[in-house]
Amino acid sequence: GQNIDQPTEMTATEGAIVQINCTYQTSGFNGLFWYQQHAGEAPTFLSYNVLDGLEEKGRFSSFLSRSKGYSYLLLKELQMKDSASYLCAVSMNTGFQKLVFGTGTRLLVSP
Amino acid sequence: DAGITQSPRHKVTETGTPVTLRCHQTENHRYMYWYRQDPGHGLRLIHYSYGVKDTDKGEVSDGYSVSRSKTEDFLLTLESATSSQTSVYFCAHGESTYEQYFGPGTRLTVT
Numbered sequence: 001g002q003n004i005d006q007p008t009e010m011t012a013t014e015g016a017i018v019q020i021n022c023t024y025q026t027s028g029f030n031g032l033f034w035y036q037q038h039a040g041e042a043p044t045f046l047s048y049n050v051l052d053g054l055e056e057k058g059r060f061s062s063f064l065s066r067s068k069g070y071s072y073l074l075l076k077e078l079q080m081k082d083s084a085s086y087l088c089a090v091s092m093n094t095g096f097q098k099l100v101f102g103t104g105t106r107l108l109v110s111p
Numbered sequence: 112d113a114g115i116t117q118s119p120r121h122k123v124t125e126t127g128t129p130v131t132l133r134c135h136q137t138e139n140h141r142y143m144y145w146y147r148q149d150p151g152h153g154l155r156l157i158h159y160s161y162g163v164k165d166t167d168k169g170e171v172s173d174g175y176s177v178s179r180s181k182t183e184d185f186l187l188t189l190e191s192a193t194s195s196q197t198s199v200y201f202c203a204h205g206e207s208t209y210e211q212y213f214g215p216g217t218r219l220t221v222t
Contacts, residue, residue, distance in 0.1 A: 042213035097208030101154040
């Protein structure tokens with residue numbers, strides 16, 4: 001089976017840095033995705049990690065440790081528009097690449 | 112808009128009635144997916160398609176069927192809607208299994 005855990009909710013202040021953690025236990029792990037989803041909207045792709053280490057993309061960075069079953073999404077210089085849910089998803093190779101999503105972390109950025 | 116639309120965007124129906132949701136993509140991508148999103152569960156895969164007339168079940172496929180007669184269209188049918196199928200339904204598409212672009216979602220309420 002598979003199990004993906006991330007915090008339900010986090011709060012942070014505009015301009016700050018926040019780290020959203022994701023731990024997973026899956027078989028056939030192929031990689032890990034992060035998506036952003038604003039309320040009432042579709043998820044949009046943020047990052048994909050397949051190898052251990054840090055991937056940086058502007059204000060957002062994502063880290064993966066395959067041996068520890070752990071990832072985090074780092075958001076720097078927080079802006080009000082970063083208030084959204086952040087979905088961790090694991091890609092599994094079970095004959096067909098499928099994404100298994102965590103329940104998401106709702107981030108609230110305050111002034 | 113990620114080259115994907117869903118119709119209808121909102122629907123209210125009664126228990127026991129059939130319902131069909133439509134997903135249309137303009138990118139000529141091979142892979143298409145149907146997910147449902149419920150509080151506390153995250154996104155869960157219902158069915159997916161890897162080509163015209165090629166479909167398979169996801170983790171929550173009971174009570175749902177799909178059809179893909181053209182590359183651009185992927186239909187999700189609830190043969191006899193139940194209240195447990197009240198949810199937000201997202202369609203996604205991608206050229207490889209490592210990318211998924213989500214549609215705007217359909218909010219379905221079964222009374």
